[in-house]
Amino acid sequence: MAPNPTRSRTTKAPEDRRKDLLDAGLRVFCDKGIKEATISDITRAADVAKGTFYLYFDSKDHLLAALKERFIQSMMSEAFSLLSAVGQDDWWELTDRTIEAMVDFPLRHPEELKAFYFQIPSSPETQGILSESDTRVWEMATESIQAGIDAGVFSASDPALAAMFIHEAIDGAVRHRIMYGIDIDRDRLVAAAKEMARKILAPERLPLQSATVPRSTG
């Protein structure tokens, strides 16, 4: 047993090196869990020396923060491009597109989800990042719904919570699919989610206050 084998010294553009490390970090965090992942694991996966890591990140926590940052960025940019791309002529059409994005985005990023939703927030500072983005997404959704209500198309006595429910419902379902390996077809998920959203946002028509349950449940 002897210390590591020597690697041939290679130089890369800093952004590429950084990206290598981010990618390696993500992979390792997902595979072993954040706690179990070591810097060695990461540098090995990135095929660089351990010391190189510290040329690009101050610490493991900083790598984690950078990873979250990157994830949030792509999420937000996708959200914005959605909102601007969709022709905003039809409220229900917009709703459908949004639902699809809510399902498809996490399905395209299962690794990040596993890492970020199911792992320790290492430090108080990085703690809030996901929360912050969630909050921003929530606010955007709330505004959209409010606008739909103002337009007389949607109905919800508590738009903010309606937005949160829809968001969490879909996120939760997708998370289940990803984490627990529960097999739910993407299309089925989208269809059901659309129905849910439409019903929640549809003009009220509350059910009769008392639908008596038949005497025998059996």
Place this chain on the structure above:
Amino acid sequence: MAPNPTRSRTTKAPEDRRKDLLDAGLRVFCDKGIKEATISDITRAADVAKGTFYLYFDSKDHLLAALKERFIQSMMSEAFSLLSAVGQDDWWELTDRTIEAMVDFPLRHPEELKAFYFQIPSSPETQGILSESDTRVWEMATESIQAGIDAGVFSASDPALAAMFIHEAIDGAVRHRIMYGIDIDRDRLVAAAKEMARKILAPERLPLQSATVPRSTG
């Protein structure tokens, strides 16, 4: 070879000692995070010597598993008592009660939530515990909804996903309240959740397929 006792030695019934350690563990996990929590922290909080910990648990992971177990137990028992207690005469009444329980239970267990939903599932074995309970809750809810549909009171084209959405929506919202400190009044949450559930489960009357968005939202 020659221990040097400083703490006054107290003997307790094993169940009590065990409970002390479980409680201490929960507290410390919440305060510092699972990763950061050390056995020393926990034994200090439980006011026992470090070695005592290992009389009751094989490792930190085993404590965590025991904690989850305990949480699941209380959750499930509460769920069952709810279902049997509620007079099952009125489907909407049952729905309302269930919603209230879904909101109130986690609000009564904020610590566990913080620890279990936002922390690493330390090992593959303990991994599935929450998943399993979630799944069982989900199945119960699905059955209830299916029964309501069969009774002609509810309507949902995908009862299983409807159940999951409702569950996840409420859980997610409560989690937000707890984790991010977002201030949402419990009653407001309950009211909105009831409305959401009723709309989702209400007999279909989908909105007009195309409600044109007014040209300018501003």
Place this chain on the structure above:
Amino acid sequence: MAPNPTRSRTTKAPEDRRKDLLDAGLRVFCDKGIKEATISDITRAADVAKGTFYLYFDSKDHLLAALKERFIQSMMSEAFSLLSAVGQDDWWELTDRTIEAMVDFPLRHPEELKAFYFQIPSSPETQGILSESDTRVWEMATESIQAGIDAGVFSASDPALAAMFIHEAIDGAVRHRIMYGIDIDRDRLVAAAKEMARKILAPERLPLQSATVPRSTG
């Protein structure tokens, strides 16, 4: 997981308890090795509570010392009974009996051998016990050989070392048999040992000083 199950309280004559612990200790030391053996292992094997151990021995090292003591005692007493029992009429007969004892004694105590010859002497004090007994056995053997020489029956230019060689040769061979599981028949061992001893002690008639090796052995 909870501390030990409760045992039914039994009282025994102190010597019996002590013997139980010695026997249990020996068994455990052999099975797991002295270092790996724990007091718990021993008390479990003796079917007593941990605290009981300290009623009979001051420490693990003291148990070990007591065990060695016991072994030495039985060894020496056997040696003495041999010397007095054997009719001391015939030097070669005495030699044969001694050889047989040297082979048979350890074969009857394989456990002790495993434990004492192949394990750490835990502390400087217990260290010398085997050495001491070995030395005494050696001295006895040396005296016998010297007497045989004086009687004109044996021959050895260095009686002390001859005694040591014979003793070590046999001990070593037996140890091999026991430790490494090398299969050597007891009778074969005895026969070969007798031949060896007789040759060593036989009146000198050294071989021709130079027996040229035939050019090619093949």
Place this chain on the structure above:
Amino acid sequence: MAPNPTRSRTTKAPEDRRKDLLDAGLRVFCDKGIKEATISDITRAADVAKGTFYLYFDSKDHLLAALKERFIQSMMSEAFSLLSAVGQDDWWELTDRTIEAMVDFPLRHPEELKAFYFQIPSSPETQGILSESDTRVWEMATESIQAGIDAGVFSASDPALAAMFIHEAIDGAVRHRIMYGIDIDRDRLVAAAKEMARKILAPERLPLQSATVPRSTG
């Protein structure tokens, strides 16, 4: 999270560092015994940080195994060089050289002997190393003796056991000298050993079957 270096950092060629650790380990094992030796002791003796140890060995047991390996290597290589160097013309000459080597080799490695012969074989795997080498040495010796018999120079009814006896006798005597500090002059040991070997291997001339012991031993 913020190491606090105090030792001046020196980098060495891995083989040198490894050798330092092996040497330090040997020294400490001998001084304190294997059980009592701690990794700290060893790294202190090698003047490296504790972590450095684990760069070169997986555990204390692995160090021990490496140490044994090294010992065996030097032993075997010495044995082979002896066999090839000695002019194989004279069987008795070869015998004498072998005896000298058997005495001198351990006397040149007292530390290893103390450590390996008197200490726990820590794990089942490392267990067999000494045994294996012993066995190989034994086989070589047996073959030599058999060849001598075939050449009509030696005589032994059980060559294998004769080889083992000679080997164990010498080893045992040397071990005594080393371990128990019994003062036996090297030359005296060699002389006596040569005599023993010659007698054992000399053509049979068994003593008269009954040399009567004089009536009174006194």
Place this chain on the structure above:
DNA sequence: GATGAATGAGGCTTCATTCAT
């Protein structure tokens, strides 16, 4: 006497971080 829960010193091992090359 006997019991076994409780104790805590101390050993092993990991790994984030540093720094000489």
Place this chain on the structure above:
DNA sequence: CATGAATGAAGCCTCATTCAT
């Protein structure tokens, strides 16, 4: 820029020993 050997603080866990019952 890159490397990887070296560092040591920090955590986990064991187990000989004690002592209240």
